[in-house]
Amino acid sequence: MKVYIKNYGQSIEVEVSTEVGQFLDRARHKSENLFHEKRRHWDGREFDEYLIAHECSRSYYETPEDWLCHRETFREIITVLESCTPKQRQRFLLFALEGLSCSQIGNIYGCSKSAVLNSIEAVRKKAKHILQADSAK
Incomplete structure (x- = not known):
């Protein structure tokens, strides 16, 4: 399998095994x-450094306070997803976690891009509402 690697702005063609090619493709994805996650900031919070640390190569040691905050955030997210319809949940997860575009998700489910966007926006609104209600407590 041939891959292209940029070195000082110059593209170099390298022959690698299929396994290495798949690894490089997953890393790119x-x-x-x-x-996309950093760009979205869909719930208005700061980008989660925990996510960056675990997806990147540097090590990260979580403090008990961080662990508790992440656990509470996880519960909030689960609450939001449980309040959604199955279609909304599936479309949102494909968009947020897999990084698929609205048109790609529409092709998977056989619906329009705007239907997917409406589902994603509905989940975002529910998330904002639930998170604002939790912060008001």
Whole structure:
């Protein structure tokens, strides 16, 4: 399998095994997902450093306070996803976790891009509402 690696702005063609090619493809996909997640900030919070640390190569040691905050955030996210319809949940997860575009998700489910966007926006609104209600307590 041939891959192209940029070295000082110059593209170099390298022959690698299929296994290495798949690894490089997964790494590229994860980088794209991180970029999309960072760009979205869909719930208005700061980008989660825990996610960056675990998806990137540097090590990260979680404090008990961090662990508790992440656990509470996880519960909030689960609450939001449980309040959604199955279609909304599936479409949102494909968008947020897998990094698929609205048109790609529409092709998977046989619906329009705007239907997917409406589902994603509905989940975002529910998330904002639930998170604002929790912060008001």
